[in-house]
Amino acid sequence: MTDALGLDSLGLRFREALQSMYAGEPQIGTAGRQHPIDDSTRISVEEGMTLFSLCVANGVTSTLEVGLAYGFSTVYLLAALERNGGGTHTAIDPLQEIDWDGIGSTTASRLVSGSTVLTSGSFVLVEERSDPALSDLERAGQAFGLTFIDGYHRFDDVLVDFTLSARMCPVGGMIVLHDMWLDSISAVAAFIRNNRPDFVEIITGCDNLFAVRRIDDDRRDWRHFVDFPRG
Ligand SMILES: C[S@@+](CC[C@H](N)C(=O)[O-])C[C@H]1O[C@@H](n2cnc3c(N)ncnc32)[C@H](O)[C@@H]1O
Known part of the structure; x- marks a missing residue:
């Protein structure tokens, strides 16, 4: 049966999970208890399917x-990893339990344990602020084919998230920012467009996302700075 939301290309379990979440049904949390969810904290189906397609089209196995x-967003990214034959998704959130x-x-964890492709190591939660968490991941030698930044949305926090994530983004890898409707995020995008020649923009058709692909090493010297009018 065709899915009214447009989730047809996802595997059944991922589709069913998202249908329940978008319908606003209570969701199971820690200790198996059900909790109501609000409808303001989510990415849209269009944004989620864009993340899924970017991962599938590029054979990404580490997100x-x-x-x-x-x-x-996690459900779309896990769906893509399953489609790609397996991989690992790492999610950073200091407030996962608290908020x-x-x-x-x-x-x-439920989607991973019910998969014949994904394994128990396919989902990793880091319950910490993104700045120390990203530094630790870099120190551990991690690399990610696609990074999705949708944390604390202030300009300086997101620029730090991008800068640290870029160090773990190999040539060919992608970084995607959410919430381009915010001045803070469009300012980070303007900075990247003007100051990071090692990245090129990917046109996704999704106005609320800013996606870039790494095409080179970061070769800027220590004096480098280009002003970044936002237009
Ligand atoms: C807009 S929500 C993310 C929505 C999610 N991507 C989705 O599609 O369902 C923003 C999240 O960032 C988390 N957050 C806040 N401060 C953070 C920080 N310093 N580092 C990482 N995550 C943070 C919040 O706890 C919240 O879960």
């Missing part, structure tokens, strides 16, 4: 996200 919450009752991580 990272800043900001888990109820786990909408979100563990719903995002519970959903991800």
Whole structure:
């Protein structure tokens, strides 16, 4: 049966999880308890399907996200990893338990354990602020084919998230920012367009996302700075 939301290309379990979440049904969190969810903390189906398609089209097997919450974006990214034959998704969120009752991580763990392709190591939660967490991941030698940044949305926090994530983005890898409707995020995008020649923009057709692909090493010298009018 055709899915009214447009989730047809996802595997059945991922589709069913998202249908329940978008319908606003209570979700299971820590200790198996059901919790109501609000409808303001989510990515849209269009945004989620764009993340899914970018991962599938590029054969990505290692994904990272800043900001888990109820786990909408996580479900799309896990669906892509399953489609690609397996991989690992790492989610950073210091408030997963405190603000979100563990719903995002519970959903991800359930989807991973019910998969014949994904394994128990396919979902990793880092319950810490993104700046130390990203530094630790870099120190551990991690690399990610796609990073989705949807955490604390202030300009300086997101620029730090991008800068640290870029160090773990190999040539060919992608970084996607959410919420281009915010001045803070469009300012980070303007900075990247003007100051990071090692990245090129990917046109996704999704106005609320800013996606870039790494095409080179960071070769800027220590004096480098280009002003970045936002237009
Ligand atoms: C808009 S929500 C993420 C929504 C999620 N991507 C989705 O599609 O369902 C933002 C998340 O960022 C988390 N967050 C806030 N401060 C953070 C920080 N310093 N580092 C990482 N995550 C943070 C919040 O706890 C919240 O879960």
